[in-house]
Amino acid sequence: xxxxTVYDEDGQLTEVEILDFYQLEEYNHEYVxxxxxxxxxxxxxxxxxxxxxxxxxxxxxxxxxxDPEEERKVRDLMNREIDALMNKR
Amino acid sequence: xxxxxxxxxxxxxxxxQLQELKNVSSSxxxxxxxxxxxxxxxxxxxxxxxxxxxxxxxxSAEYRRINYTGIExxxxxxxxxxxxxxxxxxxxxxxIPPYNAELFKTRLEMAKLLxxxxxxxxxxxxxxxxxxxxxxxxxxxxxxxxxxxxxSLRNRVIILRQSNNFKNSNISxxxxxxxxxxxxxxxxxxxxxxxxxxxxxxxxLFKLMDLMGEDKSFPVINNYEFAYDIYKKYPRVDVKLSxxxxxxxxxxxxxxxxIEQSKYNDxxxxxxxxxxxxxxxxxxxxxxxxxxxKINKSGYSLRIDLESRIIHEKVQFNSKEIEDIVRYLDxxxxxxxxxxxxxxxxFAVARIKSELHDPKNADRINxxxxxxxxxxxxxxxxxxxxxxxxAIFDDQHETTYSSLIKxxxxxxxxxxxxxxxxxxxIGPIDMMxxxxxxxxxxxxxxLRELNLSYxxxxxxxxxxxxxxxxxxxxxxxxxxxxELEELKKGLKTxxxxxxxxxxxxxxxxRIKGIQNAQTKIEGFQKRVMTPKMFVEMKRGMxxxxxxxxxxxxxxxxxxxxxxxxxxxxxxxxxxxxxxxFHEFKAGRYRSKSEFNxxxxxxxxxxxxxxxxxxxxxxxxxxxQVQALxxxxxxxxxxxxxxxx
Numbered sequence: 074x075x076x077x078t079v080y081d082e083d084g085q086l087t088e089v090e091i092l093d094f095y096q097l098e099e100y101n102h103e104y105v106x107x108x109x110x111x112x113x114x115x116x117x118x119x120x121x122x123x124x125x126x127x128x129x130x131x132x133x134x135x136x137x138x139x140d141p142e143e144e145r146k147v148r149d150l151m152n153r154e155i156d157a158l159m160n161k162r
Numbered sequence: 163x164x165x166x167x168x169x170x171x172x173x174x175x176x177x178x179q180l181q182e183l184k185n186v187s188s189s190x191x192x193x194x195x196x197x198x199x200x201x202x203x204x205x206x207x208x209x210x211x212x213x214x215x216x217x218x219x220x221x222s223a224e225y226r227r228i229n230y231t232g233i234e235x236x237x238x239x240x241x242x243x244x245x246x247x248x249x250x251x252x253x254x255x256x257x258i259p260p261y262n263a264e265l266f267k268t269r270l271e272m273a274k275l276l277x278x279x280x281x282x283x284x285x286x287x288x289x290x291x292x293x294x295x296x297x298x299x300x301x302x303x304x305x306x307x308x309x310x311x312x313x314s315l316r317n318r319v320i321i322l323r324q325s326n327n328f329k330n331s332n333i334s335x336x337x338x339x340x341x342x343x344x345x346x347x348x349x350x351x352x353x354x355x356x357x358x359x360x361x362x363x364x365x366x367l368f369k370l371m372d373l374m375g376e377d378k379s380f381p382v383i384n385n386y387e388f389a390y391d392i393y394k395k396y397p398r399v400d401v402k403l404s405x406x407x408x409x410x411x412x413x414x415x416x417x418x419x420x421i422e423q424s425k426y427n428d429x430x431x432x433x434x435x436x437x438x439x440x441x442x443x444x445x446x447x448x449x450x451x452x453x454x455x456k457i458n459k460s461g462y463s464l465r466i467d468l469e470s471r472i473i474h475e476k477v478q479f480n481s482k483e484i485e486d487i488v489r490y491l492d493x494x495x496x497x498x499x500x501x502x503x504x505x506x507x508x509f510a511v512a513r514i515k516s517e518l519h520d521p522k523n524a525d526r527i528n529x530x531x532x533x534x535x536x537x538x539x540x541x542x543x544x545x546x547x548x549x550x551x552x553a554i555f556d557d558q559h560e561t562t563y564s565s566l567i568k569x570x571x572x573x574x575x576x577x578x579x580x581x582x583x584x585x586x587x588i589g590p591i592d593m594m595x596x597x598x599x600x601x602x603x604x605x606x607x608x609l610r611e612l613n614l615s616y617x618x619x620x621x622x623x624x625x626x627x628x629x630x631x632x633x634x635x636x637x638x639x640x641x642x643x644x645e646l647e648e649l650k651k652g653l654k655t656x657x658x659x660x661x662x663x664x665x666x667x668x669x670x671x672r673i674k675g676i677q678n679a680q681t682k683i684e685g686f687q688k689r690v691m692t693p694k695m696f697v698e699m700k701r702g703m704x705x706x707x708x709x710x711x712x713x714x715x716x717x718x719x720x721x722x723x724x725x726x727x728x729x730x731x732x733x734x735x736x737x738x739x740x741x742x743f744h745e746f747k748a749g750r751y752r753s754k755s756e757f758n759x760x761x762x763x764x765x766x767x768x769x770x771x772x773x774x775x776x777x778x779x780x781x782x783x784x785x786q787v788q789a790l791x792x793x794x795x796x797x798x799x800x801x802x803x804x805x806x
Contacts, residue, residue, distance in 0.1 A: 075794045079772040092790040096743045113781045121777035127739050137776025
């Protein structure tokens, strides 16, 4: 399993599972998709999308995407990649 | 261990200090006495050193005795010295007050009572004042008589000290204090004052620091000229400049165009190191924000020099700013000097070229070029960008192959009618015109046939598929060549090396062969298409196929690696995540899974700290999550990322 221990927004240590990575060159940002395994409903789980920012050699931040246009584009990219992945299976 | 050279520097400094204190009426007698005592300590050391040189004490144990035990009390007559040397020694010993030796001997007796090791505790015994020790302390286990003896020795020390009214000083501490006070003095001067008066103090400081031989370190410096001198003297030392000084220095570099190039480069290096340190250690502090703000408000020339060294999104130019540089050049083309013009131009062209890796930017760049009023600049820019065939300069963008074919036919028909109209009455010439008209007819027929026989996409895609599959082959062969060159480095015999060279030459010929095939494909493309359509097709070629994009990104990844190596050497920041993405696009991973594992490994290294400051919550189906989990684990899956 691809689990990482991270500090959450409240400063508490919590475990997340990494699902995928993306990049949008026009924003010069990389993104990470991860889940905490929370159940949304019968068929769905909650997952989370953040900007992946390397602060220094050993420090990383998962940051909020603040620009709605950027969020739309990265979700679009994510959906295309997931569709391509599902079609291959 | 200090040496005589260091002591001489300190003597000179202390003599000046004493003189200055005596000249100022407000100096306190305690202050003066302290400096006098320090000077005396140094002078005694200097005399003892001379004595030691004459009698030949060289090893460290004896060297220490020179200072602590009073070398002047030795019996020189047993040392096989000449009369001249003995006379000199006698003159030297008379310069040292005798009480020092006595003081030490008394203290040594006290140390023996406390069973302290003489060699280890020489300094403690003499300088820290063993007389301050409590002999009744349990750790010494002294009897009543021994305590009484200790106390009587203590009284002797006190009397000796009072009668001589002199306090020995620690030379190492003195050297450190002098170093610190020189740094503080130079640092507190204003820039102009510093430039005029720095010489003597700076020379003393550097000489002293060299003789002290310890690791060089400085406090935060508030005088950029001083920081520059330190940088020149000790290039490996990181000089930390206060943020206000970084800002002042940025202002200077922006305004003063008379600064000598090498000095300018050194200033840039100092600023670079400081900004990288700020971004690394105090990313969100007000100082960092102010410095970044200043950089972003600086002139283009200065910003270009900084952004090539500081790899950070807040320092880098964005696309809009690159366009602004071109507009600035346009507006000030005749005012700027050639050197600056050339610098801005070359920078803008390099960035625009890299933006043209993405054909989506072509229209925007094209609009920008059209906007330029200065004819010379516009032409220069066009010529520079034309070298990259992705640059598009046409005003219109016909998108369908059919419409372009129609347009070409129309043009050919006009040409044909022009030939047919030309009747000179001279038989051979008229015949030549008619022949040309017939040739045009044939070409029109061929184009009509093309238009009818092929679907646009088949032509365009078919041709660039052919072209691109060859590009992919070239990439693979180049990698093979690279591997062989690596292999060659490790070989010892000339025979083996020649064999590798032959293989490399064969592979290079193969590349040439493939490139010739590509030229033929392009030739065919050019024959059947109008120039506009050819350019359109070239755009498509870059856009649609990963392999040709890989070539482009391969170059970028190499550049990034070079930058990263430089950054690592500078101890600055290196964004491994971004580098991995470039490598992925350059085709250096076999699959998305392998790439994802690499990123995960970067994140999960021991000692890493990951903080979540925000995220967007989304619902994902269980099947999708499962597929993504599978992808993360499956390193052999051969999937390609949909290009972003």
